[in-house]
Amino acid sequence: MNFKFALFFGLTVASAAPAFAQKAVEAPGGKHAKDAEQMFRASFRADNPKYWMTRLEQDETMKTCLQYRDNPPRKIGEKLEKLNVATIRYPVDGKLIGDWKEGEKLAAVGTGGHIGFIQPDPAGRVRGGNCYACHELAKKEIAYGTIGPSLREFGKIRGKDDDTIKYVYDKIYNSNAFTACTNMPRFGLHSWLTPEQITHIVAFLIDPESPVNKD
C-alpha cells in the first residue's frame, strides 16, 4: 500500500511540477496582504471572549498555505509535512484501531464548535468528525459530499495491516503530514477529536465488519 501510495504521489508531483515552475502565482492580497490581515483582525467586536479570538491565529502551515493558495512548491510542502508529522500523538495504550460502531456515529456528526453572538452551539454539543460532509463511506448513506475522495470499501481495497492502520490514524490526526495544504482538517492536532475517537473512525474505515466494507 505504502509503495503504491508513494508511486502515485510521485507521479502526481512530477506532472504538477512544471506548472509551478512556469508561473509563480501572486500571493492573495498582493501588496495589500499585510493591510488585509490587520483589517481582518480589526473586524471583530471588542467583547469577543479571548478564546474565541484565538481561533484567528495561524500556525506556520496555515500562513504558508494562504500564501500559496493551498498549492505550495513541493520543497516547501515537504517542509510543512515534516512539521506536521512531528505533531502526531498516539493513545496511551498504543491501540490504533477501536470500535467501528462508535466511528460510524462520529462520521455522521457535523455539529459542534460554533461560537459567536448570533447562533452558537449550546454548551456540551457533541463534536464529530463530519466525514460524510466530504467523503462517501457506507453504501447506505447517500447524503455524502465530494470535496474529498470516496472512501467506500476502504478496508476491503487497502487491507488491514499495521501500516495501513497507522496511515489512517495519522491521516485523520494530521492530514497535512501527508499532503501539505489539503482541504482536510487536522482533527488530532486541534484536539477536535481525541486520539481514542480517532481510533474509532479508523475502525469504521478498516474493520471488515464496518458498513464501509459491506455491500
Added chain:
Amino acid sequence: MIRRLMKTLVGAAVLAAFAGGVVAQDSKVADELAKYREALADGNPADLLEVKGEGLWAEKRGPKNASLEKCDLGQGPGKLEGAYAALPKYFKDTNKVMDVESRLVHCMVTLQGFTQAEVTKQWFSRPGKESDIEALVTFIGAKSNGMKINAPATHPEEARMAKMGEYIFYRRSGPQDFSCSICHGQEGKRIRLQELGNLTTKEGAGFAMKTWPSYRVSQGAVWTMQRRLIDCMRQARWPEPAYLADSIVALETYLQKTATGTVMETPGIKR
C-alpha cells in the same frame, strides 16, 4: 412586482423565440416556463418585504423627520435603478468603499438623524422581530433586478478592497483549518448533498451574488449579503465579524468584481 412579472413573461417569450423559432411547441414551453416563474414570483415571501422596504424608503422618519429619497447609493441622490448591482463602491464623502448596507446605514444616520446603534440594533430579523434594514435592502436590490452586476473595482480604493477580500478568501485558521476557498475554490463539489459554487470564477461568483437578498426557506427569513457572509464565518468556527465590518465589505468587493457581468435575479429564494 407586477411590472417585474410582466418583464419576466416577456423575457421568457423572447428567449423562446430566439431559442428555436416561433412554433407551437416553443410557445407551449414558454407558457410552462412562465407559469413556473409566476408561481415562484407569487410565492416568494421576500416580495412582501420589498413592498415594506418601498414604504420605509419614502416615509419621513427619525429625529430629522426625513425620508431616504435623497440617499445617494452611488448613482446620485435618490437614484435606485442599478445601484445595488454597482456596489460596493468608493464614496468620496466618506472616503470609504461601502456596500449597500453600510451606505444605507450612512443615509439613515446623516439624512434621518438616527444613531448608528439605533439603526443597526435589529440588522437582521428574528422570529417576531422584523428588520427595517432587511426590508430596505430587499427593496433596493429589486431595483437592480434584470441588470448586470457592474462592480469592476476600477477605482484604486475599490481595487485595494477587492485584493484584501481575496486575501480573506484564502486565509486559513480555526480548529478545522477552514478558509472560504477550501469549499468554494473548486468546480463541481458538494457538502453532503448541497452543491458548492466555485466563487473564483465569473459564473460561480455570479450564481452566488445575483440572487441576494434572498428568502431562505430553512431560516424562514430574508438574508442580506452581510448576513450571509457573517454566517459563513460562523460555520467556519471563527468568531463573527461585526456588522458592516470592512472585512465583509472587502469580501463582497472581491466577489462582486468576479461576478461582474452576471444578470441580477433578486430577491432570490434559496434553501
